[in-house]
């Protein structure tokens with residue numbers, strides 16, 4: 001299996017160096033950028049398997065980079081944020097970041113998050129495909145193994161989190177889940193987000209899946225409780 005490539009966009013060289021050292025030790029290929037423009041160029045052209053993106057950068061900031069990358073790619077984006085920037089987490093998720101890690105962080109935690117976000121998805125390599133496991137729901141077809149979704153035959157670009165949330169709900173049609181339950185089961189034990197994360201991700205999913213995201217036919221709100229998936 002090819003080494004996974006992580007792009008580190010971080011202007012503090014001492015932080016970038018120690019991350020790079022640890023990722024190489026874990027067998028990752030690493031590319032680095034120290035300012036926003038270079039980070040964006042390498043994110044768009046370097047075909048990384050995951051982007052570690054600092055928020056505060058000279059030139060373009062991490063949010064602007066995230067937004068621009070998301071216009072063309074579903075590559076996992078893990079944002080690095082200082083504690084005082086925590087209030088900006090929701091903004092980052094709106095723009096399509098998959099996960100956050102707050103500075104200062106331990107290297108074991110960082111490596112674990114990177115591995116979790118890359119998972120078995122390999123955006124650049126189709127050699128190792130799982131067999132298809134396609135479920136049809138109205139005009140959606142969801143391949144649960146290959147992480148592919150089509151609407152009226154056209155592929156949709158979902159981020160890993162968006163796909164996993166959809167998959168989780170669709171596998172248990174009509175069952176209502178609370179936001180807390182979704183946060184814990186889809187985002188995982190070590191995710192420190194709040195429940196607005198779930199709402200933001202549902203909104204992004206609806207914008208991609210639904211004909212009219214204000215009148216959803218697939219991902220339904222159970223007022224005061226949470227969300228469920230319905231076959232239209």
Ligand code: CA
Pocket residue numbers: 010011012054055056057
């Ligand atoms: Ca910085």
